[in-house]
Amino acid sequence: MKNDKKTFILIEAVLAVLILVLAIVMISEKRQDDRYKISVVVPNSDDRQWSAFKYGLRMAAADNNIEMSVASTAETLTAQEEERLLRDEIENGADALILYPVPGEETEEMLQEIGKKVPIMLVGSALTDGEDTVFPVTEPDHYTMGKALGEELIKDYEGKLDGKTLGILSETTDSAAVISREMGFRAALADSNVRIRWAVGHPFTEGGESFLGVQPAVDIIAALDDSSLTAAGECAASDSLHGARIYGIGNSTEAAYYLDTGVVECLLVADEFNLGYQSLNEIAKELDDYLYHMQSIEVYHTIIRKEELFSEENQEILFTMSQ
Structure with missing residues (x-):
């Protein structure tokens, strides 16, 4: 009788482990199929000045198993056009945004509202000149x-x-x-x-x-x-x-x-490559860990x-x- 009980408990334990392993595999497969999506918005996005930046983004996206896309944009953007683009990207499934901000107070107000929905990382320039910035930014000095x-x-x-x-x-x-x-x-x-x-x-x-x-x-x-x-x-x-x-x-x-x-x-x-790589890598950390808060990052320059x-x-x- 005792042996039967031990066998029953052992079988239950094995089944519990198998169920746990199956659950982990299913979650992993779902994560691979349903990757985080990060959208990038910069002005004149097809211009060759963004080549190294976009290369860095692609490398970081591959390293973090993230789906990354760069929105097609005109040579100049107004705050209203940038807002429309950002909202469209969120509606199309973006989990986070990387963007070069259009200067102006209305941009800050707009981003504070959008930032309630998804994480935002600025690149290339902060919204204001100085250390007191609302959003993290990856930029040179x-x-x-x-x-x-x-x-x-x-x-x-x-x-x-x-x-x-x-x-x-x-x-x-x-x-x-x-x-x-x-x-x-x-x-x-x-x-x-x-x-x-x-x-x-x-x-x-x-x-x-x-x-x-x-x-x-x-x-x-x-x-x-x-x-x-x-x-x-x-x-x-x-x-x-x-x-x-x-x-x-x-x-x-x-x-x-x-x-x-x-x-x-x-x-x-x-260092435009690291501008792209570090900005996406930092935002990936926050997507993976809700307790993590993105930090501003400074990239170097070369003469x-x-x-x-x-x-x-x-x-x-x-x-x-x-x-």
């Missing part, structure tokens, strides 16, 4: 990048910038990233006696190069983002900048091309000169740009 650009300029002129004229160029003047870059750049040049003749922002879509061509002639142009740098490079290549020397921040193959051909004197490149462009240490940067 923009102030340091701007300052480094100014220091490279001073180095080339051996500090002798008296009487030289300068133009500062960006595709917008109201994003936190550009504001911080310009602050750093101006801080580096504060004691240089260079004369800043103009500082303009313009979305370099069709006709952007002609906008730049009618600006007052200067000796030096500092381009604070990829779009303005490539626009300046195109103008300089067609002799429309009156011989101005170009220094800039960029992350596309076009930017590297203008450096290689000598049109651009110095190029600063943010590249023509003679260093194809060096071994820069091969990886060029590779990710071309993906």
Whole structure:
């Protein structure tokens, strides 16, 4: 009788283990078939300046078994257009969002509302210039990048910038990233006696190069983002900048091309691959663990000169740009 009871208990234990194993397998299979979905929204998403960024996203998505998609967007986005895109992505099943925010107070209000539904990670720029940001952001240190650009300029002129004229160029003047870059750049040049003749922002879509061509002639142009740098490079290549020397921040193959051909004197490149990889990796942690709170992440930048462009240490940067 005792043996029968022991056998019965043993069978029940074995069955319980089998049921547990089956449940784990079923949950695992369901997770593989029903992966988390992350949608990415950046302006002008087909532009080659996002190549390294999207490559990083793809690698992180593969490592985390996540379904990732980049929304097709126009060259410029308004806050209303960005809101509509984000809501459409959520309606289509997005579990989280990665986005480059359109500047403005209405964007912050809109994201606070959407953030109640899904986790949000900002990339490339915070909503405000400073540490007090509502949402986590993956970005380079923009102030340091701007300052480094100014220091490279001073180095080339051996500090002798008296009487030289300068133009500062960006595709917008109201994003936190550009504001911080310009602050750093101006801080580096504060004691240089260079004369800043103009500082303009313009979305370099069709006709952007002609906008730049009618600006007052200067000796030096500092381009604070990829779009303005490539626009300046195109103008300089067609002799429309009156011989101005170009220094800039960029992350596309076009930017590297203008450096290689000598049109651009110095190029600063943010680690766009890690911008994509770390932003998705961080948001994946929160999706996997509801107790985890996403952190802001800072990515590095590299200063590249023509003679260093194809060096071994820069091969990886060029590779990710071309993906």
